[in-house]
Amino acid sequence: MKDTINLHDKEFEVFISKEEIDDINNELGNLINKDYEGKSPIILSILNGSFIFAADLVRTFNFPLTIEFVRYSSYEGTESTGKITKILGLKSDIEDKDLLIIEDIIDTGATLHRALKDLWSKKPRSIKVVSLLLKPDSLKHIVPVDYIGKSIPNDFVVGYGLDYDELGRDLPAIYKLKS
Ligand code: IMP
Ligand code: MG
Numbered sequence: 001m002k003d004t005i006n007l008h009d010k011e012f013e014v015f016i017s018k019e020e021i022d023d024i025n026n027e028l029g030n031l032i033n034k035d036y037e038g039k040s041p042i043i044l045s046i047l048n049g050s051f052i053f054a055a056d057l058v059r060t061f062n063f064p065l066t067i068e069f070v071r072y073s074s075y076e077g078t079e080s081t082g083k084i085t086k087i088l089g090l091k092s093d094i095e096d097k098d099l100l101i102i103e104d105i106i107d108t109g110a111t112l113h114r115a116l117k118d119l120w121s122k123k124p125r126s127i128k129v130v131s132l133l134l135k136p137d138s139l140k141h142i143v144p145v146d147y148i149g150k151s152i153p154n155d156f157v158v159g160y161g162l163d164y165d166e167l168g169r170d171l172p173a174i175y176k177l178k179s
Contacts, residue, residue, distance in 0.1 A: 005175060007167040012158055012175035016150065021132075021160060021174065024149040025053075028130060029060025031147055032100070035128070040064045041098040046115060047071040047088065048169070049104035052161035053132045057102060065100075068092060072111045082140075084114040094124045103131040104161050109141035116143065133157065133174075 004013050043065050045054035051069075058067065071088035099119060106112055112129065119127055130147040138154050158164045159171030168175070 001173055004178065005168075005171070007158060007164045010164065011178040012164075012168075013178045014173055015152075015155070015157060015176040016160075016174040018172045021056075024132065025056050025060055028057060028147050028149055032057075032130065033060070033062050036061070036063045036098075036100070038063075039098050040066075041100045042092065042094060043067045043100050043102060044090075044119075045069050045102045046104070046111065049161045049163065050102050050132075052169070053104050054102040057130070066092075070115065072115060074108075074111050082108065082110055084110050086114070086118065089118075090122070094119065094122050096123070096125045099124045099127045101127065101129045103129065105133040105135070105157070106131045106143065106145060107135050107138050109139045109143040112143045112145075113141040132160075 001014065001018065004011055040063065043058060045051060045067060047069050048071065058065065068090055069088065070090060073085045073087055074083065101115065103112060116127065128146040129144060131145055132149040134145060134148045134151045135154050136151050155176040157174050157176045158168035159174045161169050163169045
């Protein structure tokens with residue numbers, strides 16, 4: 001694993017190692033397995049950022065589940081635009097179903113806020129949210145997050161699904177912008 005990497009015009013340094021990510025995933029898996037015992041939720045991965053986290057996290061689960069993907073877009077470069085666009089919606093009927101949303105990172109909370117509004121209107125039985133990362137100092141919306149992998153400062157991060165203008169999603173660890 002490289003200590004620093006370059007993406008477009010910027011330099012990033014290692015922030016959360018692959019080993020730490022694995023530990024976080026196992027801890028989240030233990031908590032979620034307890035809460036979903038006897039249930040069969042629909043897992044909702046919010047694209048694009050959460051695809052790698054979702055792939056790893058669902059493999060720590062030991063209850064029956066189905067997976068769906070939805071896609072929203074808000075980011076340009078290293079800033080949230082605040083304007084949320086739904087690009088891909090749900091295929092299945094979620095009425096009376098238990099939903100578990102998987103997010104990569106909650107920054108302003110705008111994406112999750114919008115997704116929850118869309119989803120609650122379809123009358124699911126329950127919605128819970130798991131996010132690998134949370135930037136508490138950046139929140140602008142009150143959003144319920146049931147499981148948080150790690151709270152981080154307001155640094156811009158890439159890797160493990162997260163991108164800087166579409167680059168860096170494939171990195172196995174999480175890197176932050178070098179100051
Ligand atoms: P929010 O709507 O401001 O909460 O931002 C949510 C989305 O913005 C996340 O799902 C990410 O795709 C993206 N995002 C937020 N912070 C970062 C970051 O530090 N690096 C890369 N993408 C980010
Ligand atoms: Mg993104």
